[in-house]
Amino acid sequence: MEVPILRQGQFLIASIQSALTDADLSHLREALIAQVGRSRCRGVIVDVTALDVMDSFAVRTLRDIAHMARLRGAETVIVGIQPDVAFAMVQLGLTLKGVATVLDLEEGLAFLNRRTEERGLETKPKRPSSRG
Amino acid sequence: MDTKKGMSVSPRASEAPPVLSESSAGLLRELVAHLRQNRTQLREEWARRITRAELLTAMTEEEIFAEATAVYDNYVEALETGTFEALQAYSRRLSERIIPRGVETDEVVGIVLLLRDVLARSLFTKYQDNVEKLNRILDSYEPAANRIANTVAVGFVEERERIIRQQQEAIRELSTPVLQVRERLLILPIIGVIDPQRARQLTEQLLRAIRANRAKVVVIDVTGVAAMDSGVANHLVQTVEASRLLGATVIVTGLSPEIAQTLVTIGVDLSEMATVGDLQGGIEEAERLLADRAPPSTPMRELPPETNR
Numbered sequence: 001m002e003v004p005i006l007r008q009g010q011f012l013i014a015s016i017q018s019a020l021t022d023a024d025l026s027h028l029r030e031a032l033i034a035q036v037g038r039s040r041c042r043g044v045i046v047d048v049t050a051l052d053v054m055d056s057f058a059v060r061t062l063r064d065i066a067h068m069a070r071l072r073g074a075e076t077v078i079v080g081i082q083p084d085v086a087f088a089m090v091q092l093g094l095t096l097k098g099v100a101t102v103l104d105l106e107e108g109l110a111f112l113n114r115r116t117e118e119r120g121l122e123t124k125p126k127r128p129s130s131r132g
Numbered sequence: 133m134d135t136k137k138g139m140s141v142s143p144r145a146s147e148a149p150p151v152l153s154e155s156s157a158g159l160l161r162e163l164v165a166h167l168r169q170n171r172t173q174l175r176e177e178w179a180r181r182i183t184r185a186e187l188l189t190a191m192t193e194e195e196i197f198a199e200a201t202a203v204y205d206n207y208v209e210a211l212e213t214g215t216f217e218a219l220q221a222y223s224r225r226l227s228e229r230i231i232p233r234g235v236e237t238d239e240v241v242g243i244v245l246l247l248r249d250v251l252a253r254s255l256f257t258k259y260q261d262n263v264e265k266l267n268r269i270l271d272s273y274e275p276a277a278n279r280i281a282n283t284v285a286v287g288f289v290e291e292r293e294r295i296i297r298q299q300q301e302a303i304r305e306l307s308t309p310v311l312q313v314r315e316r317l318l319i320l321p322i323i324g325v326i327d328p329q330r331a332r333q334l335t336e337q338l339l340r341a342i343r344a345n346r347a348k349v350v351v352i353d354v355t356g357v358a359a360m361d362s363g364v365a366n367h368l369v370q371t372v373e374a375s376r377l378l379g380a381t382v383i384v385t386g387l388s389p390e391i392a393q394t395l396v397t398i399g400v401d402l403s404e405m406a407t408v409g410d411l412q413g414g415i416e417e418a419e420r421l422l423a424d425r426a427p428p429s430t431p432m433r434e435l436p437p438e439t440n441r
Contacts, residue, residue, distance in 0.1 A: 079379075083339030086377040090370040095377070102379030103346055 003028045005035055011043040011112055012036065012074075013105070017050050025061040032065055036072045043112035044069045047105055049080030059094040066099040075115050077101065079108035159272050163255070164212045170254060175204050178250045187242045190233045199226065200243075203284075207247060211276050216283050223287030231292060240288045244281045251277070308334050310341035316348040317418050318380075319411075323356030331367040335374060342380045349418040350375055353411045355386030365400040372405050381421055382406065385414035 001024055006013045014032055032044060046062060048054070066076035077100040081089075089095065102111050167174065179200045182188060188196050202222065210219040227240075255273065259266035308330070311319045320338055342350065352371070354360075360368075372382040384407045387395075395402060408414040 086374040
């Protein structure tokens with residue numbers, strides 16, 4: 001089953017609709033990494049709201065996507081992990097270390113916006129708010 | 133006394149030795165008739181002795197008499213029929229009524245034994261001229277009476293245990309509130325002993341609450357936790373990680389000196405966990421985190437959404 005990859009501004013959104021086979025996951029990884037460079041995007045969102053099971057291969061693929069996308073210049077955030085799935089994952093020791101995760105798509109967009117803003121600010125001296 | 137025949141495993145078998153079986157049924161009938169005849173007098177005597185022994189002090193005299201009557205009738209019926217279901221059901225209902233009033237196990241056992249004594253005394257009085265018959269009557273009375281006492285006591289204890297279990301459930305439910313302090317900030321105060329079952333329930337409730345309230349930061353306060361073993365500590369770490377998967381940062385506060393020492397000594401890896409000394413500090417830290425995360429009132433308007441850099 002093909003996972004649609006949508007472009008939203010500077011970001012790519014991959015919205016998983018149903019359970020995926022290992023082959024589907026590998027395909028998703030390749031497609032996403034290829035598109036990151038092609039569309040010069042700054043962020044990737046993988047929406048897993050529809051998944052009620054997450055096995056070790058799926059978790060590893062998500063982690064790989066995040067690391068590979070970073071090498072290609074884009075932040076990745078995983079959104080929509082269900083509470084039960086999260087609990088099962090930590091019990092199996094699959095914790096997605098080093099990968100950003102947020103509640104849902106909306107939060108994911110906010111997260112990526114903030115990240116790109118921060119990166120932009122690093123080069124600009126002007127700061128919108130005084131913090132730190 | 134009858135010799136043991138190897139088959140006397142159940143109390144029924146020993147209570148009616150084959151030699152006596154026919155006449156023993158007759159004796160029991162005679163006994164029941166005697167108890168029915170002297171119902172009023174024996175019942176009063178019993179109630180008097182209950183009061184004198186200062187049992188069931190939580191109940192009024194009328195109540196004691198009413199319950200005594202009911203127990204007496206059920207007692208005689210159990211003796212007559214040799215079946216204990218009705219008595220069992222009655223003792224369960226009785227326990228339900230009297231446990232909330234603070235009646236203790238020793239009182240219930242005490243009153244049943246008193247009834248046994250009262251009835252035995254009346255049998256002594258009735259058959260004092262015929263010791264041989266008295267012996268045979270007692271032979272059939274005693275096992276049945278013991279079994280009745282047993283049934284009532286066990287019924288009471290079972291009911292008590294059921295109530296204790298129910299209360300434990302209730303305490304479990306009550307003791308895990310997830311509180312929203314302000315938008316996107318949850319507090320989970322943990323009080324008391326954490327067993328694996330409760331730890332699991334806590335995590336599940338917290339994860340659901342994170343989703344329902346769209347929480348960004350969670351403060352877990354363990355000031356009220358007296359002790360923590362490696363199992364619970366690992367569960368805490370898992371809770372922190374699962375919360376992160378839902379996009380929430382967890383701050384743990386109020387780790388007591390004892391727990392801190394234990395955790396370091398047993399070598400639980402807590403390097404991933406953000407900890408702050410007390411709840412107040414935890415909330416302050418949480419608010420700092422929330423402020424850093426660009427609150428919804430000031431979204432990123434500074435940056436036009438479609439800037440190309």
